[in-house]
Amino acid sequence: GENVEQHPSTLSVQEGDSAVIKCTYSDSASNYFPWYKQELGKRPQLIIDIRSNVGEKKDQRIAVTLNKTAKHFSLHITETQPEDSAVYFCAASSGAGGTSYGKLTFGQGTILTVHP
Amino acid sequence: DAGVTQSPTHLIKTRGQHVTLRCSPISGHKSVSWYQQVLGQGPQFIFQYYEKEERGRGNFPDRFSARQFPNYSSELNVNALLLGDSALYLCASSWEGQYTGELFFGEGSRLTVL
Numbered sequence: 001g002e003n004v005e006q007h008p009s010t011l012s013v014q015e016g017d018s019a020v021i022k023c024t025y026s027d028s029a030s031n032y033f034p035w036y037k038q039e040l041g042k043r044p045q046l047i048i049d050i051r052s053n054v055g056e057k058k059d060q061r062i063a064v065t066l067n068k069t070a071k072h073f074s075l076h077i078t079e080t081q082p083e084d085s086a087v088y089f090c091a092a093s094s095g096a097g098g099t100s101y102g103k104l105t106f107g108q109g110t111i112l113t114v115h116p
Numbered sequence: 117d118a119g120v121t122q123s124p125t126h127l128i129k130t131r132g133q134h135v136t137l138r139c140s141p142i143s144g145h146k147s148v149s150w151y152q153q154v155l156g157q158g159p160q161f162i163f164q165y166y167e168k169e170e171r172g173r174g175n176f177p178d179r180f181s182a183r184q185f186p187n188y189s190s191e192l193n194v195n196a197l198l199l200g201d202s203a204l205y206l207c208a209s210s211w212e213g214q215y216t217g218e219l220f221f222g223e224g225s226r227l228t229v230l
Binding site for chain 1: 149156159160164171172174178206218220221222223225
């Protein structure tokens with residue numbers, strides 16, 4: 001089955017700096033890669049996702065890059081703010097036939113702390 | 117619009133007991149997935165149901181079972197509870213389609229097994 005590795009486990013940055021979180025996956029059939037943000041005691045919320053036919057996607061201060069050959073994808077947050085502090089999870093799914101997106105394999109999570 | 121709703125939000129059980137967790141998906145979503153999130157770890161896939169049929173099962177023992185009803189709501193059942201079953205159980209719904217698939221999570225049911 002799919003295996004997703006996420007690094008680093010903790011990341012501490014100063015407000016305004018950039019943060020980068022990296023993930024690798026094992027199943028070459030995976031074609032959907034979402035990133036979730038989970039605040040303490042809250043549910044995971046999708047912040048950005050990318051599909052295998054795209055190499056990079058940006059949404060304001062957040063960007064995700066995907067390298068299918070190397071089987072890794074990364075989350076980039078620029079101009080970090082204290083409210084970006086949370087746990088971030090990467091995930092992968094094969095999404096075959098449009099009925100498998102519900103089965104995500106998550107990474108172990110990265111605790112991001114943005115210091116004012 | 118209401119998001120994914122789960123009940124109960126918190127519950128405490130003792131070893132050997134049985135628990136039923138409930139989930140109502142976002143209106144129009146036909147797929148419901150269940151995840152277990154142990155403290156400090158990422159969510160782990162338990163089941164996916166689509167149009168009332170099981171579409172996927174994660175690496176969980178047979179003590180875990182689920183079903184989806186005609187209105188697309190779902191139940192997760194866990195029998196013979198163990199201490200290690202203590203976790204946040206997340207339900208997620210999605211509108212399955214070729215170019216969609218975003219999972220919308222509920223707030224979860226936090227289960228404590230004593």
